[in-house]
Amino acid sequence: xERVDCVFCSIPFIEYYLPAAAPAVLKxxxxxxxxxxxxxxxxISVKEKFEGDELVMASAYFQLNRPKSKFHDKLLIKIDxxxxxxxxxxxxxxxxxxxxxxxxxxxxxxxxMLLDKLKEREHDCKIFIGGMGVQEEWLDxxxxxxxxxxxxEGELACENLLKGNLEFKGINGxxxxxxxxxxxxxxxxxxYDLTPYETFYQDRKVVQITGSRGCVRNCTxxxxxTHWPSFTWRSSESLIxxxxxxxxxxxxxxxxxxxxxxxGNLKVYMNMVEGLANFNYETKANITWGGQYIVxxxxxxSKDYFSLTRDSGAYNLAMGVESGSNAVLExxxxxxxxxxxxxxxxxxxxxxxxxQYMMIIGYPTETENxxxxxxxxxxxHQKYVASGTIHGTTLNTTMAIYNGLPLEKIxxxxxxxxxxxxxxxxxxxxxxxxxxxxxxxxxRVIAQEVCDMLKWPTISADREFGQLAKKQENYALWKxxxxxxxxxxxxxxxxxx
Amino acid sequence: MREQQxxxxxxxxxxxxxxxxxxxxxxxxxxxxxxEGKIVKDKxxxxxxxxxxxxxxxxxxxxxxxxxxxxxxxxxPKTTIGDQLFFNGPWKLYYENPAxxxxxxxxxxxxxxxxxxxxxxxxxxxxxxxxxxxLHNDKKYK
Numbered sequence: 001x002e003r004v005d006c007v008f009c010s011i012p013f014i015e016y017y018l019p020a021a022a023p024a025v026l027k028x029x030x031x032x033x034x035x036x037x038x039x040x041x042x043x044i045s046v047k048e049k050f051e052g053d054e055l056v057m058a059s060a061y062f063q064l065n066r067p068k069s070k071f072h073d074k075l076l077i078k079i080d081x082x083x084x085x086x087x088x089x090x091x092x093x094x095x096x097x098x099x100x101x102x103x104x105x106x107x108x109x110x111x112x113m114l115l116d117k118l119k120e121r122e123h124d125c126k127i128f129i130g131g132m133g134v135q136e137e138w139l140d141x142x143x144x145x146x147x148x149x150x151x152x153e154g155e156l157a158c159e160n161l162l163k164g165n166l167e168f169k170g171i172n173g174x175x176x177x178x179x180x181x182x183x184x185x186x187x188x189x190x191x192y193d194l195t196p197y198e199t200f201y202q203d204r205k206v207v208q209i210t211g212s213r214g215c216v217r218n219c220t221x222x223x224x225x226t227h228w229p230s231f232t233w234r235s236s237e238s239l240i241x242x243x244x245x246x247x248x249x250x251x252x253x254x255x256x257x258x259x260x261x262x263x264g265n266l267k268v269y270m271n272m273v274e275g276l277a278n279f280n281y282e283t284k285a286n287i288t289w290g291g292q293y294i295v296x297x298x299x300x301x302s303k304d305y306f307s308l309t310r311d312s313g314a315y316n317l318a319m320g321v322e323s324g325s326n327a328v329l330e331x332x333x334x335x336x337x338x339x340x341x342x343x344x345x346x347x348x349x350x351x352x353x354x355x356q357y358m359m360i361i362g363y364p365t366e367t368e369n370x371x372x373x374x375x376x377x378x379x380x381h382q383k384y385v386a387s388g389t390i391h392g393t394t395l396n397t398t399m400a401i402y403n404g405l406p407l408e409k410i411x412x413x414x415x416x417x418x419x420x421x422x423x424x425x426x427x428x429x430x431x432x433x434x435x436x437x438x439x440x441x442x443x444r445v446i447a448q449e450v451c452d453m454l455k456w457p458t459i460s461a462d463r464e465f466g467q468l469a470k471k472q473e474n475y476a477l478w479k480x481x482x483x484x485x486x487x488x489x490x491x492x493x494x495x496x497x
Numbered sequence: 498m499r500e501q502q503x504x505x506x507x508x509x510x511x512x513x514x515x516x517x518x519x520x521x522x523x524x525x526x527x528x529x530x531x532x533e534g535k536i537v538k539d540k541x542x543x544x545x546x547x548x549x550x551x552x553x554x555x556x557x558x559x560x561x562x563x564x565x566x567x568x569x570x571x572x573x574p575k576t577t578i579g580d581q582l583f584f585n586g587p588w589k590l591y592y593e594n595p596a597x598x599x600x601x602x603x604x605x606x607x608x609x610x611x612x613x614x615x616x617x618x619x620x621x622x623x624x625x626x627x628x629x630x631x632l633h634n635d636k637k638y639k
Contacts, residue, residue: 056618
């Protein structure tokens, strides 16, 4: 049997809205260099296998990194079988290299299980891992099961790994950031069946595209700048060309940007929307695109900003709104205010541009009054849900503080970790009295009930509450002293204000 | 009504079920001027925008239906959809009060991410979380 140079797989947990981009991006680039590459999206196989009542718990199983959570035996057997199926598929293509994409911390558990299964089987494949979930403190737990790891952007490191240039910076280390994104080969989603994804677009196939990497902002709750220290972008010409080629060769007209933010560089952004608007005018292709987007101050925008954004096909832009409180937004270093958001979304409404909000409940400086301002935001912007401009909001699973967030370095300290060592609930605010897990989950429930009452669609709330239920279960066990000894419920109280 | 005009009114009677009705009246066959089978001059009414409780119902407007009173028998379909009235007859749009809630529900329930199945799952786990909070946490949920 002929050997495939490399097989890439994405693993759970990643939301099921779109195919995972990393394997397709890497495949596209490596193929442009002459390698034979195959990709699998194992994340979506979870949705396919557990569709229905079991999906929430199967997703939570992978999301929760701590293996102490209890799940039904029946579910565990099915998960075990599923991972065996993954291994069969990987080995069946007889690859020289197996690349596992660890999208975030939420994919670590699946990675560990997949590596265990691979170790049990006979093969001569070299195994490597990459992705934002790969960080130093976790590597020690899996080092004996992998041959290589890559931290940061994978295209050039993978290319050199396959060529045997093992001295290339980034193989078993952190890569230097790629400066010229336009020089990379275009993503290839050819191995993916695009039908099972849980898209917003009714029965329409969506593919992902990358316009930039990194972020122009440095928000305290986000570690993007650790992975991509500089904000780099592709030329608008190369982006439009990729969209044009995908439309003309595959008939796909709906795109989703993998960027941390699409409108980071205003000059490139305006060129892109102008080019896409012209493409839509000329071809009637009705190209649509979505992705993560930032609120901008209106005074910095050209008069054509909103009309060209609309005509280029902007759809359901995911905006990191985070909070309705200016004090919280300022501490987060968002660079915009509630008033800027009001103005921005009003312009969206006037120009028929649709969006969704992404929120953070329980930021370490969020007082009860700040939280109420977020609830006020839901009330005040309900009219945009009613007009169809806002498609909904993600309320998330409350503020998690993982290692490496800029928030950790802020002085004076705004939080202290509890002894639970659990990034999501194991911290207490040093600024806001009593802002701990109990308070955060209480606020999360209130936010849900307010959104339900106001008929705000809450995206992924089913899976979020499945996960919250498990976290609360773990918290209760920890609080009782069952999961750990020498429990100290409160952190060092001398640090609390 | 001539050219573009805005009409603003307040409905004091807040019954739940309501109908907005806009009617084109007084159009005569002679108002449509034909030249070689093509309409070269016409009288029509275009609904540019409707704001309901300050909500621009730009999408919901297409739920409105007109029952046109045609000049001739079998001149067109019994009811028409759209924001333009080319014949006499009432155009009607149903809504419920409170309008914002009704419209938010209308838009939300059409989304895959907000399906009744997903909401049922969410409600089940939400209930589970609230029970656990009240059982184990010092801060209870009321």
